[in-house]
Amino acid sequence: MEKIIELRGITKEFDGERVLNSVDLYIRDNEFVTLLGPSGCGKTTTLRIIGGFVTPDEGEIYFDGKKINDVPPYRRQVNTVFQKYALFPHLNVYENIAFALRLQKRPEAEISERVKKMLELVALKGFERRNATLLSGGQQQRVAIARALINNPRVLLLDEPLGALDLKLRKDMQNELKKIQKQTGIAFIYVTHDQEEALSMSDTVVVMANGVIQQIGTPTDIYNEPKNAFVADFIGESNILDGIMREDCKVYFARHLFTCVDSGFMKNEPVDVVVRPEDVDVVPTERGMLRGTVTSVTFKGVHYEIIVDIDGFKWMIQTTDFEPVGKEIGLYIEPDAIHIMKKSEFSGQFGDYSTFSDEMDELSNPVPEEE
Numbered sequence: 001m002e003k004i005i006e007l008r009g010i011t012k013e014f015d016g017e018r019v020l021n022s023v024d025l026y027i028r029d030n031e032f033v034t035l036l037g038p039s040g041c042g043k044t045t046t047l048r049i050i051g052g053f054v055t056p057d058e059g060e061i062y063f064d065g066k067k068i069n070d071v072p073p074y075r076r077q078v079n080t081v082f083q084k085y086a087l088f089p090h091l092n093v094y095e096n097i098a099f100a101l102r103l104q105k106r107p108e109a110e111i112s113e114r115v116k117k118m119l120e121l122v123a124l125k126g127f128e129r130r131n132a133t134l135l136s137g138g139q140q141q142r143v144a145i146a147r148a149l150i151n152n153p154r155v156l157l158l159d160e161p162l163g164a165l166d167l168k169l170r171k172d173m174q175n176e177l178k179k180i181q182k183q184t185g186i187a188f189i190y191v192t193h194d195q196e197e198a199l200s201m202s203d204t205v206v207v208m209a210n211g212v213i214q215q216i217g218t219p220t221d222i223y224n225e226p227k228n229a230f231v232a233d234f235i236g237e238s239n240i241l242d243g244i245m246r247e248d249c250k251v252y253f254a255r256h257l258f259t260c261v262d263s264g265f266m267k268n269e270p271v272d273v274v275v276r277p278e279d280v281d282v283v284p285t286e287r288g289m290l291r292g293t294v295t296s297v298t299f300k301g302v303h304y305e306i307i308v309d310i311d312g313f314k315w316m317i318q319t320t321d322f323e324p325v326g327k328e329i330g331l332y333i334e335p336d337a338i339h340i341m342k343k344s345e346f347s348g349q350f351g352d353y354s355t356f357s358d359e360m361d362e363l364s365n366p367v368p369e370e371e
Contacts, residue, residue, distance in 0.1 A: 001028035001030055002028060004029045004155060004187055005026065006026040007046070008061075008062070009024060009058060009060070010022070010024075010025075010058070011059055012056050013057055019045050020042045020046060020049075021210075021212050023042070023046060023212070027189060029154075030186070031204060032178065032181050032190065033187070033188065034190045034198040034204070035189065035190070036193070036206065037234070038193055039193065041211065042210075042211040042212075047159055050155070052078070053080075055069070077153050078153055078156075078157060080159065081144050081157070081158045081161045082144075082161065083160045085140045085143070085144040086144070087147075089132070092130060093119075093127045093129070093130050093143055094115055094128040096132050096143055097146045097147045097150055098111050098114075098150070099147060100151050101114060101151075115150065118146035118147075121146065121149070121180060121184070122146045123176070124139065124142050124146070136169075137165050137169065138165060138173055141161060142176070145180065149186070154186065156188050158189070160191055160193070161190075162192075163192075174200055174201050195235050199223060202218075204216065205219055223236060226238075226274060227341065228272070228342070228345075228347075229272050229274075229344060229348075229351065230344070230346040232339075232351075233349075233350035233351060237276070238274050238275070239274070239277065239280075239315050239351055239352075239353075240272055240274050241275075244269070245266070246268065248263035249261060249263055251340060254310060258333065260339075261335050261336050262338075262339070265340065270343055271341060272340075272342070272347050273340060274341060275315075275338055275339075276337065277316040278303075280315070280318075280319075280332070281331070281333070281334075282317060282319050282323060282332075283329075283332045284329075284330055287332065288329070288330015288332055289332055290310050290330065290333075291328060292309050292310035292311075292315065292328070292329065292331065293308065293309050294308055294326060294329060295309050295314065296325060297323065303319060304319055305317075306319060313354075315331070316353045
């Protein structure tokens with residue numbers, strides 16, 4: 001797939017605060033790319049710069065190899081779908097979708113044919129005369145997508161478009177969006193803070209923090225091979241511990257020398273060690289590499305989420321077996337369940353579930369209200 005959009009050294013400040021710091025990124029044709037990160041990380045600003053709604057202070061934006069910094073939004077082959085759908089309340093579904101074509105004074109036969117195709121694409125055939133504002137949230141979202149796609153843009157920008165929907169409808173729409181993207185062959189650039197949404201929908205995930213891209217990769221790469229402690233913590237749950245690489249495939253952490261599969265580090269180099277909660281096996285204490293005491297248990301439907309205190313560090317374990325609070329258990333960790341990362345500015349900020357455990361204790365023992 002060829003590059004369709006490229007950002008080079010994009011920097012942007014608002015009121016003296018730098019929200020994007022020399023961002024380099026390219027988007028390929030027919031690719032579903034998700035910009036993922038917490039509030040304030042710069043993902044929406046990046047999207048708005050691509051759309052032409054915000055001008056960067058530094059850097060260049062290229063579309064099909066041509067610089068478009070000064071090209072206004074309406075002249076870019078890009079359309080945007082916002083979280084607030086901004087449907088026209090005085091127009092029905094048909095006219096909402098047809099609006100852009102009417103501005104272009106297209107022939108009525110062409111408008112009718114293209115609106116019909118859009119309605120079929122977003123599964124709203126038969127809704128033509130409905131009042132758009134009386135539709136469900138998911139149906140309104142489909143109208144907004146159809147309206148954005150009817151102009152045949154090369155790129156569709158989606159700024160947290162599912163944020164206002166309930167959980168089940170959001171999951172349904174995730175599948176719909178992915179299907180629509182594949183059917184149209186249009187590049188989708190999607191902004192969200194929802195990790196599950198990003199992993200389930202995307203060809204490529206761009207993880208952002210503090211105005212900087214932390215990692216770019218496939219969902220599998222991002223989850224299994226995080227580049228630093230921020231990515232490991234933000235993408236799913238992670239136990240992140242200080243470690244020392246004694247030699248290739250040998251790492252020391254939690255007062256134990258483990259065999260791992262990582263190499264290429266200096267001898268005795270300080271590192272961050274990531275162990276995903278689902279990759280830890282709960283075993284009898286005599287078989288455990290580590291031993292600890294269960295401090296809280298939360299039922300999650302398909303598994304239990306257990307917090308285990310090991311020498312003051314709170315581990316999170318996900319298991320289908322129930323273990324009661326107060327029980328001493330053993331933990332067994334296979335070599336390929338241990339991931340080694342270089343130290344970074346995020347080292348020491350994540351990975352211990354002491355706060356989680358304290359919050360659970362507070363929820364379990366609410367302070368009685370004063371009468």
